[in-house]
Amino acid sequence: MANANDKVNQKAAAAAGATRAAATGAAGAAADADFVKEITPKNVDYSQWYVDVVRKAELADYAPVKGCMVIRPAGYALWENYQAGMDRRFKATGVQNAYFPLLIPESFFKKEAEHVEGFAPEVAWVTHGGGEELTEKLAIRPTSETIICSMYAKWIKSYRDLPVLINQWCSVLRWEKATRPFIRTTEFLWQEGHTAHRTPEEAEERTQMMLEIYRDFVESDLAIPVIPGRKSPQEKFAGAVHTYSIEALMSDGRALQSATSHNLGDHFAKVFDIQYLDSDGSLKYVHQTSWGATTRLIGAMIMVHGDDRGLVIPPKVAPTQAVIVPIMSKDRETVLSKARELRRRLAEAGFLVHLDDRDEYTPGWKFNEWEMRGIPVRIELGPRDVKSEQVVLVRRDNGKKEFAGMAGLEDTLRATLDDIQSSLYLKAKRFMEEHTKTVRTLDEIKATVEGERGFMVTGWCGDDECEDKIQETGATIRNIPFGQPAPGDVPACACCGKPGKYLIYCARAY
């Protein structure tokens, strides 16, 4: 890593002198390498690029404990915006927030057989407290179904108590073997929604409703296109009847499960004895759902939109939407007071705007710095602009510069941010489409996984053995997308060649 990085930087530094003179003021993607230091280019080492972006943009840093990371203010501000975007949508459907304990008694955890089996390998246990060994060890929650179900059993008595729609924002712990910042860490932040319903139909409706909320949030706010669908039985949540997911495609061609929604049926209700008296006088088990999204979505945003200059944040979730960089060469006070006035104006208009009036850095340094941090729009304001009542607007997504009149700047900025938001989505969507191909055989899957990667669309007979064979190629069935073709139009199974039962999306996944 170090050697590759070093060589690249030397090369970039050498090239810089030659090209910098030629690249006058006009910014462009072609000039990328000249200005980027400290970030390994994507095509040299993608993983290193990712880690470099995380650290240089100060989103996170490694913590003293293996697999754990510190989410720094720049990263946490993103998460707060994600939370706001999702929380608002959850509440609009009647969901309320609550908080359940971190520690779960072993006996609770063991009740649902499939659930234990699925999570056992990655659970951390508390065995001592107050200097003494505990009589029953306590699991640090890897997910909260069990503790929440135990409470639902106490709270739910009548059909009039239903539905119960509760969500909690918290962190969970899963002892992972290989970790990467945001994508997979030992402890991670998430939300987990847990609902209880009167009928299976109502539970199923909620399961799909929540997946649709995730799809809407991820596509609208994070500008990441996704494939919504159902997980294969092998890939579903441990203890669920079935699981739905939204799958996104990262810019290295690997898929990332971005959120999941589970129909738990009455599996947990039966082992936790969550029964209600229905209007017909009979005792019935509730039907449940759970659904979650995590800080992994930050990793998705980095990998979908980021480039060799660093982070690119979609305006809708950007903690800072525009940064004003004053050029204070001469007439310092005039420029600065104009910049302050501009900041106030834009803030009053509702924009998240920052004025970088630090004296110790040159404008050029600030340009690079804010690009690395992914701020959607830069507003340059110099003596010439003050005279002509204008500013220079520079877009992070494509580097384009334009002059904008000081009057009506609010409208221009609004339109620019909107355009960046939709451009990012369209660009990602185009990438996903260009990296989605139809395959017919295992060999084709294998070749694709080892080659250009991306999504592979094919048919599947539904047998576990065939899914296992797909997994041996390094790819997995990401999901069975909604909107399946008519039974006769499903392609043949890529493994056994028998008539396909499902159209599936496969990919090498994170």
Add this chain to the structure above:
RNA sequence: CGGGGCGUGGCGCAGGCUGGUAGCGCGCUUGGUUUGGGACCAAGAGGUCGGAGGUUCGAAUCCUCUCGCCCCGACCA
């Protein structure tokens, strides 16, 4: 958990083979000149070389163990 790579001031690295008590660039501090794409000059501060043992008169360097990070695979959000 297997295979590979790397741990040396805040960051990136050199030194290691051939042991002699640590150096470079960036950053940081102070002063000055600068400011439209990572400015310049001068003077400074900062390191028990990841950790623990061992070999040796002497260890960043050699040996053993250990911890961490990164990459590639198997499992997961």
